[in-house]
Amino acid sequence: xxxxxxxxxxxxxxxxxxxxxxxxxxxxxxxxxxxxxxxxxxxxxxxxxxxxxxxxxxxxxxxxxxxxxxxxxxxxxxxxxxxxxxxxxxxxxxxxxxxxxxxxxxxxxxxxxxxxxxxxxxxxxxxxxxxxxxxxxxxxxxxxxxxxxxxxxxxxxxxxxxxxxxxxxxxxxxxxxxxxxxxxxxxxxxxxxxxxxxxxxxxxxxxxxxxxxxxxxxxxxxxxxxxxxxxxxxxxxxxxxxxxxxxxxxxx
Numbered sequence: 001x002x003x004x005x006x007x008x009x010x011x012x013x014x015x016x017x018x019x020x021x022x023x024x025x026x027x028x029x030x031x032x033x034x035x036x037x038x039x040x041x042x043x044x045x046x047x048x049x050x051x052x053x054x055x056x057x058x059x060x061x062x063x064x065x066x067x068x069x070x071x072x073x074x075x076x077x078x079x080x081x082x083x084x085x086x087x088x089x090x091x092x093x094x095x096x097x098x099x100x101x102x103x104x105x106x107x108x109x110x111x112x113x114x115x116x117x118x119x120x121x122x123x124x125x126x127x128x129x130x131x132x133x134x135x136x137x138x139x140x141x142x143x144x145x146x147x148x149x150x151x152x153x154x155x156x157x158x159x160x161x162x163x164x165x166x167x168x169x170x171x172x173x174x175x176x177x178x179x180x181x182x183x184x185x186x187x188x189x190x191x192x193x194x195x196x197x198x199x200x201x202x203x204x205x206x207x208x209x210x211x212x213x214x215x216x217x218x219x220x221x222x223x224x225x226x227x228x229x230x231x232x233x234x235x236x237x238x239x240x241x242x243x244x245x246x247x248x249x250x251x252x
Contacts (some may be wrong), residue, residue, distance in 0.1 A: 078250050081228050082223040085205075085245040091217055094209040095245050096186075099238065101210045102145055103183040105132045109149040114180035117166075122148040140194045141208055144235075148190060154180050186240040188248075196236055200229050205247065207238070219247065 087095060109128050113119050116127070125147050132142035156176070159165055166172040195208040203226075206215040221229075234250040 018249065024043045027208045029116040029123065052093055067093045078234075078252060081221070081225050081230070081232070081251050083219045083225060083229075083247050083249065085220040085247060086220055087245060088224045091214055092245070094211045094214055095207075095217075095238070097211065097242070098242055099186050099189055102141060103185055103187050105135050105137055105142070105145045106183045106187070108132075108135075108147050109146055110152070110181045113149055113153055119150055121147045122149055136194075136210060138208060140192060141189075144190050144192065144195070148183075149181070152183075156181065188239045190235045190237050192235045196247075198232065198237075200226060 008179050052173075085095070109124060112128055113124055116124065117216065118124075120144075125143065128146065129142055133139070134147060137145065144202060160168075160173065160177055164174045164206070191207065197206045199205065204216050204217075204218050208215060227247060228251050232249045233252045235248065237248040239246045241250055
């Protein structure tokens, strides 16, 4: 149950004596900020008892900046700001066709990558770059498509090695490993700064599409998100969900 303490809510466990959820340690592991919590006897019981660490748990906050360092360099956790696009009907059609073109290209690359010995982005680029260009993709979108496919296969390989699809030889393992990765027609597509630029003061973006460069595409978000976008760096992902387009921007 929860109790209002005057300036915040505190969580208690219903037992005698009542126990309070208390943070006992904070640390960073692999770029993640981790808090360790424990159920300790509440001060309202006027009994000083050491926390029972058998109830300790960890809470991970990917959105909090890490204060750790690796090799003397400060390490931070990247955050994602999600903004909703407000395209005109013509812009909506162009964005839709862009995702369809990119994912058609991704499926073509995925078919070739499935039987390839080397699935690294540069190795795939030497094999399929010209074909993607012939399909109508510009240089940077073609490279982003190749990188998306390479990342998808790297993720699947890691899951297979970690046993997330069963043991080698099992039916599920063979089913996953035996077929090429397939991307939905409206699957998300990453864009880097060469394909997508932000005009934060006007709440618009300029983005590459299959119909050419499209400018003055409006977006809507909260004021605090605009503040965070000032620190945006790296790629942004174009996402289609529930009939609407969104941009997932990476913020350092």
